[in-house]
Amino acid sequence: MIGPFSDPVMQRALVEVTLVGVCGGALGCWVIFYGLSYASESLAHGLFPGLVAAALLGLPLVLGAGVGLVAAALAVAVASRVPGVGRNVAVAVVVTSLFGLGVLLALSPASPPGIQALLFGDVLGANDADLALSGALALGIVGALWLLHGRLLAVGFDRDFARSLGVSAAAADAAVLTLLAGAILVGVQGMGNLLVVAVLIGPAATARQLSSRMAPMMLLSVAVAALAGAAGLCLSYYAGTAAGASIAAALVAAYLASAFGRRSRLPITVEEVP
Amino acid sequence: MNRAAASHEADGGPLISATSDRDVLAEAAGLTVGYGGVAAIEDVSFRVSRGDRIALLGPNGGGKTTLLRSITGEADRISGSLRVSASWATVPQTERSRLDYPVSALDVAMMGSLASLPWWRQPGRRERAAALQALERVGMVKLAGATFGELSAGQRQRVLIARGLVQDAGLLLLDEPFTGLDASSSDRLETLIGALATEERGILIATHDLEQARRWDLVVCLNRRQIAFGPPGEVLDLAVLEATYGGAIVAIPDSGGLGILPPHHHHQS
Numbered sequence: 397m398i399g400p401f402s403d404p405v406m407q408r409a410l411v412e413v414t415l416v417g418v419c420g421g422a423l424g425c426w427v428i429f430y431g432l433s434y435a436s437e438s439l440a441h442g443l444f445p446g447l448v449a450a451a452l453l454g455l456p457l458v459l460g461a462g463v464g465l466v467a468a469a470l471a472v473a474v475a476s477r478v479p480g481v482g483r484n485v486a487v488a489v490v491v492t493s494l495f496g497l498g499v500l501l502a503l504s505p506a507s508p509p510g511i512q513a514l515l516f517g518d519v520l521g522a523n524d525a526d527l528a529l530s531g532a533l534a535l536g537i538v539g540a541l542w543l544l545h546g547r548l549l550a551v552g553f554d555r556d557f558a559r560s561l562g563v564s565a566a567a568a569d570a571a572v573l574t575l576l577a578g579a580i581l582v583g584v585q586g587m588g589n590l591l592v593v594a595v596l597i598g599p600a601a602t603a604r605q606l607s608s609r610m611a612p613m614m615l616l617s618v619a620v621a622a623l624a625g626a627a628g629l630c631l632s633y634y635a636g637t638a639a640g641a642s643i644a645a646a647l648v649a650a651y652l653a654s655a656f657g658r659r660s661r662l663p664i665t666v667e668e669v670p
Numbered sequence: 671m672n673r674a675a676a677s678h679e680a681d682g683g684p685l686i687s688a689t690s691d692r693d694v695l696a697e698a699a700g701l702t703v704g705y706g707g708v709a710a711i712e713d714v715s716f717r718v719s720r721g722d723r724i725a726l727l728g729p730n731g732g733g734k735t736t737l738l739r740s741i742t743g744e745a746d747r748i749s750g751s752l753r754v755s756a757s758w759a760t761v762p763q764t765e766r767s768r769l770d771y772p773v774s775a776l777d778v779a780m781m782g783s784l785a786s787l788p789w790w791r792q793p794g795r796r797e798r799a800a801a802l803q804a805l806e807r808v809g810m811v812k813l814a815g816a817t818f819g820e821l822s823a824g825q826r827q828r829v830l831i832a833r834g835l836v837q838d839a840g841l842l843l844l845d846e847p848f849t850g851l852d853a854s855s856s857d858r859l860e861t862l863i864g865a866l867a868t869e870e871r872g873i874l875i876a877t878h879d880l881e882q883a884r885r886w887d888l889v890v891c892l893n894r895r896q897i898a899f900g901p902p903g904e905v906l907d908l909a910v911l912e913a914t915y916g917g918a919i920v921a922i923p924d925s926g927g928l929g930i931l932p933p934h935h936h937h938q939s
Binding site: 544545546550552554559561607 | 742743744757758759760762768771772773774777778780781782784785787789790792793817833837839
């Protein structure tokens with residue numbers, strides 16, 4: 397294990413995948429229970445033109461991704477107000493349009509090489525400034541999840557009852573979506589536009605099979621994400637495979653193992669207390 | 671189970687008379703409510719005072735749930751007036767809550783404490799103690815650590831009531847809490863409801879059980895509009911029941927009373 401990580405490039409990559417794992421693993425649990433898996437995939441794909449524009453203009457990718465996210469969210473909000481268009485349809489139309497626009501930009505003769513890194517990520521290309529920004533975002537996301545934990549839990553469990561507690565379900569949704577946007581920003585550099593969703597959904601889906609309480613589930617999910625990140629980097633180092641795709645493969649393997657492991661477990665029964 | 675209620679009475683009990691304004695938890699007059707401007711129940715007038723157990727009777731689609739939702743603000747007031755002067759807690763049908771959700775019974779009870787905490791504060795040791803006390807009150811403290819979704823329907827109802835107790839709601843809104851419960855769970859829940867009423871809470875219970883409703887303090891009969899409101903002994907006669915349930919009334923030979931044909935329940939799992 398020391399072998400691959402004696403290289404500074406690999407060390408930075410390890411820090412990067414760990415930060416991505418902390419954000420994606422912790423937030424992913426809320427994404428799953430708030431039914432936002434589709435939204436997270438849509439947001440990640442919808443920001444593609446922003447990424448490409450940033451690459452063409454030579455601006456930081458995170459800046460392009462941020463602008464792309466806001467544009468995608470606004471476009472979805474506008475499209476879902478068109479009468480007769482359902483929310484899912486609006487999301488699908490906006491996201492495919494934006495993604496197509498990004499691909500058009502990316503394939504223009506003027507675009508520099510390395511566009512493929514935008515789609516599939518370049519975890520080995522992270523510099524110290526990228527890591528500092530990812531670290532700050534990760535800290536913010538973890539801090540917000542810590543503060544909001546009780547309220548997010550109550551809203552996810554029973555939205556109607558949350559009203560009687562003075563907890564706004566809309567505010568909780570907005571908070572999770574905002575944090576989701578932040579986690580995508582952290583992850584898109586390393587995992588790319590297409591694979592960032594794997595870190596958001598994979599670890600949480602794995603942890604859900606193995607835990608029946610929210611806080612342990614989040615910790616487990618972070619651990620799965622970080623371990624799969626390190627495993628993916630090793631695989632990529634030794635087998636010469638693409639880093640982002642190797643991490644995604646490790647996550648899928650973890651999920652499959654947990655799903656099969658769970659099937660062999662005995663169902664838990666609760667005795668009636670007289 | 672009546673310990674808390676007994677100690678309350680030993681303190682001298684309420685000093686205000688039963689008809690005092692302070693005792694009114696909710697009051698509706700000529701209320702019409704619905705969704706998106708379309709009326710679901712019309713002309714509803716009732717009053718909930720401290721200690722009242724009020725049955726909401728009516729066929730499926732008659733407006734029982736809508737009446738509860740008018741208090742929570744989920745249904746829109748179209749005309750008339752509604753004054754809710756107490757904090758309220760809902761005890762929904764547990765099929766509506768998530769059974770795959772990663773929380774324990776204690777977690778659920780503790781959610782009631784969020785009402786009294788600022789948004790940045792997490793429930794702590796004090797809130798945990800209050801939640802355990804409420805679970806003790808509903809006879810669920812031994813299962814405090816069990817996963818909510820793995821409890822029986824009756825146990826889940828009691829945990830949700832504990833959540834309302836932690837919230838210290840004056841008004842408890844129970845939506846068909848007896849649906850899917852076996853006889854012993856049903857008896858437990860009814861005893862608990864009685865004990866909570868003696869603690870000066872007001873309890874609204876949507877139910878299909880006419881005999882149960884007769885044992886409580888007041889009934890509201892609903893069938894798209896309010897058919898009757900008052901003590902069950904005065905209100906529940908054949909004319910009212912026919913207007914409430916349509917033709918589905920049968921005489922019960924043994925008791926000499928009246929019953930309704932079993933309504934169609936929509937079990938979801």
